[in-house]
Amino acid sequence: MKDSRYIRAIGEGLAEELDRDDRVFMLGEDLVDAGPFSVTRGLAERFGTRRIRNTPISESAFLGLAVGAAIAGLRPIVEVMTMDLFTVCMDPLVNHAAKMRYMFGGQYSVPLVVLTATGAGVGAGPHHSQSLEAWFAHVPGLKVVMPSTPYDAKGLLKAAIRDDDPIIYAWHKGLLSRMGQVPEEEYTVPIGVADVKREGSDVTIVATGLMVHQALSAADGMEEAGISAEVVDPRTISPLDTATIVASVKKTGRLVVVHEAVKDFGIGAEVAAVVAEEAFDYLDAPIKRIGLPFTPIPFSRNLENALLPTADHIARAAREACGVPVEQ
Amino acid sequence: MKDSRYIRAIGEGLAEELDRDDRVFMLGEDLVDAGPFSVTRGLAERFGTRRIRNTPISESAFLGLAVGAAIAGLRPIVEVMTMDLFTVCMDPLVNHAAKMRYMFGGQYSVPLVVLTATGAGVGAGPHHSQSLEAWFAHVPGLKVVMPSTPYDAKGLLKAAIRDDDPIIYAWHKGLLSRMGQVPEEEYTVPIGVADVKREGSDVTIVATGLMVHQALSAADGMEEAGISAEVVDPRTISPLDTATIVASVKKTGRLVVVHEAVKDFGIGAEVAAVVAEEAFDYLDAPIKRIGLPFTPIPFSRNLENALLPTADHIARAAREACGVPVEQ
Amino acid sequence: MGFSNERFVGMYRSLLLLRKLEEKAVEMTMTGQLWGWLHSYLGQEAVAVGVCAHLRNDDFVASTHRGRGHFLAKGLDPKRMLAEVLSRQDGVCGGKGGEIHIADWERGIIGSTGIVGGILSTATGVAFACQYQGTDQVVTCFFGDGASNQGSFHESLNLASVWQLPVLFVCENNGYGEFTRQQDSMRVTDIAIRAQAYDIPGVVVDGDNVLTVSAATEEAVARARSGAGPTLLECKTHRWLGHYTGDPQGYRSKEEMEECRRTDPIPRFQNHLMEKGLLTEEAAQQIEEDVDREVAAAVEFALDSPMPLPETALTDVYSKAP
Amino acid sequence: MGFSNERFVGMYRSLLLLRKLEEKAVEMTMTGQLWGWLHSYLGQEAVAVGVCAHLRNDDFVASTHRGRGHFLAKGLDPKRMLAEVLSRQDGVCGGKGGEIHIADWERGIIGSTGIVGGILSTATGVAFACQYQGTDQVVTCFFGDGASNQGSFHESLNLASVWQLPVLFVCENNGYGEFTRQQDSMRVTDIAIRAQAYDIPGVVVDGDNVLTVSAATEEAVARARSGAGPTLLECKTHRWLGHYTGDPQGYRSKEEMEECRRTDPIPRFQNHLMEKGLLTEEAAQQIEEDVDREVAAAVEFALDSPMPLPETALTDVYSKAP
Ligand SMILES: Cc1ncc(C[n+]2csc(CCOP(=O)(O)OP(=O)(O)O)c2C)c(N)n1
Numbered sequence A, B: 001m002k003d004s005r006y007i008r009a010i011g012e013g014l015a016e017e018l019d020r021d022d023r024v025f026m027l028g029e030d031l032v033d034a035g036p037f038s039v040t041r042g043l044a045e046r047f048g049t050r051r052i053r054n055t056p057i058s059e060s061a062f063l064g065l066a067v068g069a070a071i072a073g074l075r076p077i078v079e080v081m082t083m084d085l086f087t088v089c090m091d092p093l094v095n096h097a098a099k100m101r102y103m104f105g106g107q108y109s110v111p112l113v114v115l116t117a118t119g120a121g122v123g124a125g126p127h128h129s130q131s132l133e134a135w136f137a138h139v140p141g142l143k144v145v146m147p148s149t150p151y152d153a154k155g156l157l158k159a160a161i162r163d164d165d166p167i168i169y170a171w172h173k174g175l176l177s178r179m180g181q182v183p184e185e186e187y188t189v190p191i192g193v194a195d196v197k198r199e200g201s202d203v204t205i206v207a208t209g210l211m212v213h214q215a216l217s218a219a220d221g222m223e224e225a226g227i228s229a230e231v232v233d234p235r236t237i238s239p240l241d242t243a244t245i246v247a248s249v250k251k252t253g254r255l256v257v258v259h260e261a262v263k264d265f266g267i268g269a270e271v272a273a274v275v276a277e278e279a280f281d282y283l284d285a286p287i288k289r290i291g292l293p294f295t296p297i298p299f300s301r302n303l304e305n306a307l308l309p310t311a312d313h314i315a316r317a318a319r320e321a322c323g324v325p326v327e328q
Numbered sequence C, D: 001m002g003f004s005n006e007r008f009v010g011m012y013r014s015l016l017l018l019r020k021l022e023e024k025a026v027e028m029t030m031t032g033q034l035w036g037w038l039h040s041y042l043g044q045e046a047v048a049v050g051v052c053a054h055l056r057n058d059d060f061v062a063s064t065h066r067g068r069g070h071f072l073a074k075g076l077d078p079k080r081m082l083a084e085v086l087s088r089q090d091g092v093c094g095g096k097g098g099e100i101h102i103a104d105w106e107r108g109i110i111g112s113t114g115i116v117g118g119i120l121s122t123a124t125g126v127a128f129a130c131q132y133q134g135t136d137q138v139v140t141c142f143f144g145d146g147a148s149n150q151g152s153f154h155e156s157l158n159l160a161s162v163w164q165l166p167v168l169f170v171c172e173n174n175g176y177g178e179f180t181r182q183q184d185s186m187r188v189t190d191i192a193i194r195a196q197a198y199d200i201p202g203v204v205v206d207g208d209n210v211l212t213v214s215a216a217t218e219e220a221v222a223r224a225r226s227g228a229g230p231t232l233l234e235c236k237t238h239r240w241l242g243h244y245t246g247d248p249q250g251y252r253s254k255e256e257m258e259e260c261r262r263t264d265p266i267p268r269f270q271n272h273l274m275e276k277g278l279l280t281e282e283a284a285q286q287i288e289e290d291v292d293r294e295v296a297a298a299v300e301f302a303l304d305s306p307m308p309l310p311e312t313a314l315t316d317v318y319s320k321a322p
């Protein structure tokens, strides 16, 4: 094991897979000069511009091109700079990548990874801060992963690149410089398997992306109040590992779901619905959901901060679920 | 009251509002010749091609154009032929129509109605059958309505045209020729208000679009088994009338949610989550959700039929919730 | 063109097969044997045949909702194609795709999709893979005049130009997008002029003449194969029927509907072959009978094929079943 | 151009205001007083000033992430603009928009958004409303060279052409989209050539010369106002700094970065005015002092303005609060 930053772990995952398999290549805006987030730093020098390509500002065409390349046997990794920008390229993803295998009767697969930055909190404003994973999770044929640690970031990325189906890999801008342990040796993290990031017995907190860390700090803070919180990180949003979530709730009897996307019609609703269906008899309290209020994300720092879910919100909800509310 | 077809009710709603207000106009492909679904039949003859316009096959630009026209004081109605085609025009809707009022500090509104056909069951295949309302319901700034009867179709349409914010109006292809009572006199159906389509005391069935009718027939069928089902049609998906739904579940103690969209991460999850949060103590059974299995929609009639939710599915779920399962 | 006589006669046969199979499909739609809508290719056959005459087996095509001509010309078995149009189990996509969504990867048919313009970038991507892997295969992407107003047209042609990809963009200009005339959706007469926006060749040909289509294609394919990049080829042609079978065509005059059949590519090519002495009356007769037999066999095969098993509705969503 | 002397001097003042306010904003970013990134307009001032000189108060502009020049030239109060860039309560959008998302409807500033190419269709829609309502207002839509590769460019220009809408598309070609050179994202040298795809005029001018920009705009605006439809005007200009403030510009040589300042529009125009006797040293001095005062006042105003109240984060989502 070694200590590594999240961004470094992503870079390593990319480099290792590019090294392993010539069919792997990358497309996106400004990748050669490492893009605004520097995720691809050093890759063009090492692998050349045949494999690390700058594109015109034509997301729809270059994502569609990647779909074609994937069908023809390559394994493209495409960067769509931020998740907000999928609005200009939903079609190659949703109507083509996701459905071509099915509608043509399984004649071919579309092994494609779409790398994208999600998340708010960095002053990027209404058009560069959205979390839209719920859209993609609702599309059969796609998979969606959201790593919260350097370990998961590298392991899920490598697994995604080796997977035969189209995958959205949404990393969080607020995690870029977060440190964590990463194995020295080769490993992958399986797609579709949740991770219990902290064990506990009183309440289950299901959290994704940056919110995993808010949930962990809320859980730490609740210890002194005598509440033992379990934090489950689905890691893969679709297919969702409902077994792990349901098992946790059966153990704790209480559920808080938290994500950074707007609460309404977000992935937290699916988690809550699954539990209300499959662990109903084990629930001791109403399910709580936490997410962004139903508004776009404003630019101003203090407005943004007024909206984003925090450890404090999570702790309050968890304590309320446990019948130990904080006095106001 | 008079008997009217769903399609006729939509056409009347359009004509009345075009007649009432010169700022109202329509854009879309082949509207002048009434489009493949004939929703706009007769309108070009009556209102001329200044107000009923054919567009090039450029959904992104003509929807964006409508956003600009709305900002500048007009009240556009845009047709995006089927809901599947939003994949090529999410940006003007999600990043522009939905957010411009907010991000510019409320300087203007974007009064825009986007008419679109949703739904499967007519052999339209994987690219013309999807129900994607969950995407739009997850976007702050947008509203979403889904009328299930001629009455609601006309009333919601007129209300939507008069509303100052962008609204997706998703009508169902399978309802086009459905008959129903429509008032002779002027009326609107308020946005954001659910309708209890059938009263009952044992189980609440929340259903949208075409599924309202499947739910009603399931409810009728359950009567002989002594189960009294209440059918709630939200009519507006966003903002969702959670008060009506929660009140119904508080009365019945049981909930089945059904929609035609794929079940996973669909709007049924939100309904279930809201109830699991707000009516938890009133629930006597696990919440059941019914929707399309997690697959694209195939072309073949018998494959399509194998996937679509039916009255039978609904009845089984409702009976199970009530503890009166059908023997297999 | 350095084609052998047999090759020319083969093209004639191909035109006839496209025509006759399509007439049959239209008839089956009108008589309710076909579920869904049919977007007839009648009248446009010279484009598919003229273009595909220059493609190798290992080259690729991408197609549209009006794609049966392209599929047949690229070698898709008429039986399995018709079975798919009838959404049967033995259809080339097992009944999941139907009329509009057809692929046959083994024959280099990438696919056709229901999103106008949607396949252009996919096709460009297959061309990218050819270049990336250093093969000399080329990709042909068919699309309509209406599709050239989609953003994907612009972005895909630009991308193909920037990377000089081996792709031939064939715009079948039949003058209509659904019920709307070309002149109501753009002010240019020749869509080929749009090639200038990407600094690639833009060529206009009579799309109802299989020889002019073929000659222009020969050049464009050679160009693509040699690494010199994409071409935009506009073929002016005619859609004999409505947008789909059953379209009442209130937007089109009777005269126009008759007029547009005047340039029928089949008698034109037949006359040419006969004048050149490449085809005799007897040979033509023989070919026609042969094609009739093939069409009849396809119809029989398709109608005999069962509907797909309901449980197959759940397969093929992912590469590995969960 | 039939401009009065005052008008020319006003343009000079405007250039100076854009430059100096922008220098200040860059400085404030480098010193951490500004939250977020800043996309500097330094070097491109002649485009905004030359174009907006021909717009009436009731005309419209739509802008980009690099929009401060357009806003000021169209009359946005520097105070309220800078306050928005600093995301303060008195910002023209109440701090919700910030640097990239600014509108001032009262001054005909439709808005700028974070989606490259996204505003082109919106702007076209405002032009549609002008035509629909029979006014003679015109809309100018600014965008970059990189944006011309987006599908929205293609679709919007085509739509504006089909309906002959009163809109002027101004492409500010600064040779880069973020860190990528124009020649790596398209093979055409002049983006204006793309106008041919829509049968509208495409004009190329030296964008660092306020007079050539102004002359071309005059013609295009007159055209639009008279109902003759859209124009694509390409202004070749230079982005002095990186894509955003702090961009290390590893992709650009030192020489290029120095070289690109050679065509500085301000001394060029100043010399011209002085040669023509329209500006004296003293007048220039006076204007500069005046502009300095205005910039200082804007800075003071913006820094004095409080951060927006947290509860305003929840307002303005819908027209009526639920
Ligand atoms: C993005 C999109 N918009 C609209 C449609 C509906 N539609 C199907 S075919 C068609 C016309 C296409 O015209 P053209 O490209 O000229 O092809 P043709 O039908 O003439 O072969 C339209 C508008 C669609 N399928 N996809």
Ligand SMILES: Cc1ncc(C[n+]2csc(CCOP(=O)(O)OP(=O)(O)O)c2C)c(N)n1
Binding pocket: A029, A057, A059, A081, A085, A088, D064, D065, D066, D114, D115, D116, D117, D143, D144, D145, D146, D147, D148, D174, D176, D177, D178, D239, D243
């Ligand atoms: C659709 C979209 N793709 C990518 C980006 C990221 N991005 C922001 S500015 C920019 C470059 C734009 O280049 P250009 O249009 O030439 O304008 P300039 O920055 O040179 O003024 C890019 C790629 C974005 N905001 N939107």
Ligand SMILES: [Mg+2]
Binding pocket: C144, C145, C146, C172, C173, C174, C175, C176, C177, C178
């Ligand atoms: Mg056509």
Ligand SMILES: [Mg+2]
Binding pocket: D144, D145, D146, D172, D173, D174, D175, D176, D177, D178
């Ligand atoms: Mg630029």
